[in-house]
Structures are given as structure tokens and as C-alpha cells.
Amino acid sequence: MYLKELECSSPCVALDDLILTTNTPTTAGSKMLENYESLFEAEVVTRLKQAGYSVKGKINVGEFGVDLLGETxxxxxxxxxxxxxxxTSKVMSDVxxxxxxxxxxxxxxxASLFSFCNLKPTYGTVSRYGTIPVVCSAETVSITGKCPNCVEKAYRAVVGHDDKDGTSHRVESLDKLDQAKEIKKVGVLTAFLDKADESVKDKVQKAIDMLKNNGVEVVEIExxxxxxxxxxxxxxxSAELCNNLSRYDGIKYGYRTPNYKTIDELYTNSRSESFGEFIKHVILFGSETLSTENYMKVYDKALRVRRVMVEKFAELFQSVDAVLLPATSKSEYKIDEVKANKFIAFEENLFTAPASITGLPTVTVKGVQVVAPAFSDYKLLDLARKVR
Amino acid sequence: MDKTILSRLQKLNQLSLSDKEEESVLAFFADREAECEALSAIDTEKVERMVHVLPILTVVREDKEIKTFTRDELQKGAPETEDGYWQVPRLVE
Structure with a gap:
């Protein structure tokens, strides 16, 4: 594990290695950026420091953050x-x-596996300035803590408009965070439960029981x-990753192969020698979805389906305040199983994709994931306290 | 998906795969193609595409002078430089 640990007496955080820091490498878990040091730090780091946090260290991520749990x-x-x-599970007790x-x-x-609390905020509420771009239309800075209060404290430190991020919500839009509706009724998406194993179903049932005991109405949604x-x-x-990773060419920064004579060999060997197998697969698939033959049939179709998903959530939120589903299909992943099924993340995306593709906020707590309308971030944390 | 298309994709993306990796990519593509086919269950003929999830408008900054980085700073992480330029192999014989 790549971890540079510093002493700190104030509240402290660990940053994953997709968040730029100065005087410490930011690798994105890739050989391509093995020794890369940024000239500037991410806006979230600046804001955390202004709020009194110290950065205790940086932690390992899967290559460019697209795998299951850092295995690549x-x-x-x-x-x-x-x-x-x-x-995350290795450092949570220290930060x-x-x-x-x-x-x-x-x-x-x-968070689901280890019963931490994670907030994936509404897209655009936390600045992505200084994060390594991979899937720009959906990725968000997220916060994991031992309890909802720890998460809320850090979230309040980083939330807010940032001129430097073109997808940052304007100040007036962010007022909606304080105006969101309380979550009194939760719908359980049963179709997703059917795809999870018994241990996950048990966690979901326990969460449902806790919600009911705290006065939250829970209904099933088929x-x-x-x-x-x-x-x-x-x-x-895949398409966005392919585009974003085209910048890594061995010229301006990052890994450069020693094996080249021509410029094409420099590009190709630098990328081939430094990107891992998983990422190469994703790049090639992303590129294929954007090809002339597939653009309308595949990429354009996916963009339209994204709207269908947004509208589906809006329809569901007419009858419930939030929906609940697992975040994973199981409660543990054996390393041998993951090595044998290298692309398991693409299957497990079943549970995380609905919130990713729609930019909606989620809280993951006690092994379940709750998705609510945009700007319900604080209300989700209130709900998380009821599950705890 | 066949090896000809895969070869074109490798060239486009400046990647070179081993034979073993090529086999793996072909299997991966087969899984993904099945996923793409499954999307036909959703009728999107009258649905507008959605590039961005939320109505975020273009943010315009004030046009004022800000501190930027010097050439030396920007080239600090470069694999190879010479006289302030990024060094690459000869492009024209």
C-alpha cells in the first residue's frame, strides 16, 4: 500500500490517490503517474485545511478508480x-x-462491507478542481467516516461553489441543500435485493427494521x-475514461518508455508499458463505443437511457422520499475470486450505477445504500443517524 | 468484434496488446456487447439524450490576471526536456 503517514493532532483525513496534493505523489494507482507530483492541490484539500483538518496521508486506489476495491x-x-x-478499511481507525x-x-x-458511513454528494456540490479526471460527467468527491457526524463535519468543510470547477453549482443552487425535504418514507428496490446474496439481504432487513423503529415508513417497490x-x-x-486517459502520452509528464525510436513508439510503448490490463480493456471498449459505427447505436443510446433513469427516479420520488438498495452483491470478496473474474466491477456496478449515472446523492450506511433527490445530502445523513 | 477491429482500436489508442491480452479483450467485448443489446428493451426513440445530469450552466469567471505556473515549474514532471522544450524523437527524417 502506498501511504505516507504524517503526525497530526488536529482532526485529520486521508485522501485517496486521485486527489492532487503538493509535495506528495499523486499516482491514481497507476505506473503512468508513479512519481507524479502536482504543482497545486485540489480545492477540497485547501478547504479541509481551512476548516482545521490535517492531511494524515494518502491511500491506495485501483488504477484510475474504476475497479472493485483497488485490486488493479x-x-x-x-x-x-x-x-x-x-x-479505506485499513486507515479508518486513524483518521x-x-x-x-x-x-x-x-x-x-x-463503506458497505465495513459498516462505515459514506456520503456520495449531489454531483456539482463539491469542487472537482484538482481531482484526476476520469468520468467527468458523474464522478464526485465522496466522504467516508466511522459515523454520519464525522462525514457531515467533513462535508460541510468542502461543500460549496468553486469558480475553478466548470461543473460546480452556483451559490443560489446550493441553498437547496438546506431546503431539501425530510426523508420520512423509503422505498426498497426489491429487484436489486434479488441480485444480492443472503448476507446482504440480512443487512438490508436490519436497516429496514432500524428505520421502522425510528418512525420511517418503509415500502417495497417492484x-x-x-x-x-x-x-x-x-x-x-468507458467512453469518458478513454477520452480522459488519452492525455497520458509520455511527453509532458508521467511515465516514458526507454524503448522507442519513433514518436509513435514513444506514445504506444509508454502507454502499453504503464497502463494495467484492466484499464487497457476499458480504454478499448470506450473507444469502440465512440466509433462511427457504434456512436449512435451504443453511446448515444446510453445517453438517452441516462435520461430514462433520471426520469425513473423522479417518478419514484413522487411516492417515496428516498429509495434503498444494496451497494454490493455480497459481504466479502475473496481475492482469488476477484483475480479469476477480473472484470467483476462491471457486474457489481449494478448496485452503484443508478446513483452514478444520475448524479444523485447517496448515503451508504450499515451495508445499505440510500438514494434521494438532488440536494438531499444533509437529509440523507439525518437518515443515516436513524440507521446507526 | 474481431481481430481486425481490435487492431484498429489499438492503433487509435496508442496501445499494443500481447496475444493473451487480445484474447481477453475479445471476451470482455462479448460481455459488453450483450449489455449493449439489453438496452434495446428501453424505447428511447422519443427520449432526448442527456449529456449532463443536472442543469449546470457554463460558469464564467471574471477576466482578471491570476498567478499561473512558470515554464520551469510546468516542466518539472517532464520525462525529458532540453533548453526549456519538451524533448521528443525526431519527427521528420
Whole structure:
């Protein structure tokens, strides 16, 4: 694990390695950026420091944050015995919060497996200035903590408009965060429960019981439309990743191969020698979805399905205040199983894609994920307190 | 998807795969193609595409002078430079 640990006496955070810092490498878990040091720090880092937080260290991520739980990192997977656990679980006892870039749901999976609390905020409420761009239309800075209060404290430190981020909400829009509706009625998406194992179903049942005990009405929703969010998400994620990673060419920064004579060899060998197998697959698939032959049939279709998913959520929110679904299909991942099924993340996206593709906020707590209308971030944390 | 298309994709993306990686990519594409096909279950003929999830307007900054980085700073992370330029192999023989 790549971790530079510093002493700190004030409230402290760990940052995942997709968030730029100065005087410390930011690698994105890739050989391509093994020794890369940024000239500037991410806006979230600046804001955390202004709020009195210290940065205790940086933690490992899967290459460009698109895998299951960091297993594709050039610096190695973080395991505990036979289980793939990811870096967050290893540092949570030492920090008040872990700040990461939720590219493909890794933080939500980690929170689900280890009963941490994770907030994936409404897209555009936290600045992405200084985060390594991978899936720009959907990724958000997310916060994981031991409890909802720890998460809310860190979220309040980083939320807000930032002129430097073109997708940052204006101040007047952010007022909606304080005006969101309280979550009194939650709908359980049963179609997703059917795709999870018994241990996850148990966690969901326990969460439902806790919500009911705290006065929240819980109903079942039978609707299968959102199951297809994963299919559209895998297309959009791959296409955007392909475009964003085209900048890594071995010229201005990052890895440069020693094996070249021509400029084409320099580009090709630098990229081929430094990108991992998983990322190469995603780049090629993303490129294919954007080809002349497939653009309308695949990429354009996925963009239209994204709207269908947004409208589906809006329809559901007519009858409930939030929806509940698992964040993972199981409660642990064996490292051998993940090695044997290298693209398991594309399957597990079933649970994380609905919120990713729509930009809606989620709170993951006690092994379940709750999705609510945009700007319900604080209300989701209120709900998380009821589950705790 | 076949090896000809895969070869074109590798060239486009400046990647070179081993034979083993090529086989793996072809299997990966087969899974993804099945996912794409499944989307036909949703009728999107009258649905507008959605590039951005929320109505975020273009943010315009005030046109004022700000501190930027010097050439030396920007080239600090470069693999190879010479006389303030990024060094690349000869492009024209």
C-alpha cells in the first residue's frame, strides 16, 4: 500500500490517490503517474485545511478508480487474509474521514462491507478542481467516516461553489441543500435485493427494521427499469475514461518508455508499458463505443437511457422520499475470486450505477445504500443517524 | 468484434496488446456487447439524450490576471526536456 503517514493532532483525513496534493505523489494507482507530483492541490484539500483538518496521508486506489476495491492498483491490492478489503478499511481507525473520488462506486462498496458511513454528494456540490479526471460527467468527491457526524463535519468543510470547477453549482443552487425535504418514507428496490446474496439481504432487513423503529415508513417497490442503469453506465464510464486517459502520452509528464525510436513508439510503448490490463480493456471498449459505427447505436443510446433513469427516479420520488438498495452483491470478496473474474466491477456496478449515472446523492450506511433527490445530502445523513 | 477491429482500436489508442491480452479483450467485448443489446428493451426513440445530469450552466469567471505556473515549474514532471522544450524523437527524417 502506498501511504505516507504524517503526525497530526488536529482532526485529520486521508485522501485517496486521485486527489492532487503538493509535495506528495499523486499516482491514481497507476505506473503512468508513479512519481507524479502536482504543482497545486485540489480545492477540497485547501478547504479541509481551512476548516482545521490535517492531511494524515494518502491511500491506495485501483488504477484510475474504476475497479472493485483497488485490486488493479500498480502498487498492489490491499488484502486482509484471503479478502480484498481496499485501503479505506485499513486507515479508518486513524483518521476522522477518508476523502476520495467516487469514480465507479469503490467508496460505497468499502463503506458497505465495513459498516462505515459514506456520503456520495449531489454531483456539482463539491469542487472537482484538482481531482484526476476520469468520468467527468458523474464522478464526485465522496466522504467516508466511522459515523454520519464525522462525514457531515467533513462535508460541510468542502461543500460549496468553486469558480475553478466548470461543473460546480452556483451559490443560489446550493441553498437547496438546506431546503431539501425530510426523508420520512423509503422505498426498497426489491429487484436489486434479488441480485444480492443472503448476507446482504440480512443487512438490508436490519436497516429496514432500524428505520421502522425510528418512525420511517418503509415500502417495497417492484420496478426493474433501474437494473439497466449498469449497462448504460458501463458504456458512458468507458467512453469518458478513454477520452480522459488519452492525455497520458509520455511527453509532458508521467511515465516514458526507454524503448522507442519513433514518436509513435514513444506514445504506444509508454502507454502499453504503464497502463494495467484492466484499464487497457476499458480504454478499448470506450473507444469502440465512440466509433462511427457504434456512436449512435451504443453511446448515444446510453445517453438517452441516462435520461430514462433520471426520469425513473423522479417518478419514484413522487411516492417515496428516498429509495434503498444494496451497494454490493455480497459481504466479502475473496481475492482469488476477484483475480479469476477480473472484470467483476462491471457486474457489481449494478448496485452503484443508478446513483452514478444520475448524479444523485447517496448515503451508504450499515451495508445499505440510500438514494434521494438532488440536494438531499444533509437529509440523507439525518437518515443515516436513524440507521446507526 | 474481431481481430481486425481490435487492431484498429489499438492503433487509435496508442496501445499494443500481447496475444493473451487480445484474447481477453475479445471476451470482455462479448460481455459488453450483450449489455449493449439489453438496452434495446428501453424505447428511447422519443427520449432526448442527456449529456449532463443536472442543469449546470457554463460558469464564467471574471477576466482578471491570476498567478499561473512558470515554464520551469510546468516542466518539472517532464520525462525529458532540453533548453526549456519538451524533448521528443525526431519527427521528420
Amino acid at each position: 492498483s500498480y502498487f498492489g491490492a490491499v488484502v486482509d487474509g484471503d479478502n480484498l478489503v481496499g485501503a 476522522d474521514a477518508v476523502i476520495g473520488l467516487d469514480v465507479n462506486g469503490e467508496q460505497r462498496r468499502s 420496478d426493474e427499469t433501474l437494473l439497466l442503469a449498469k449497462n448504460a453506465w458501463n458504456i458512458l464510464m
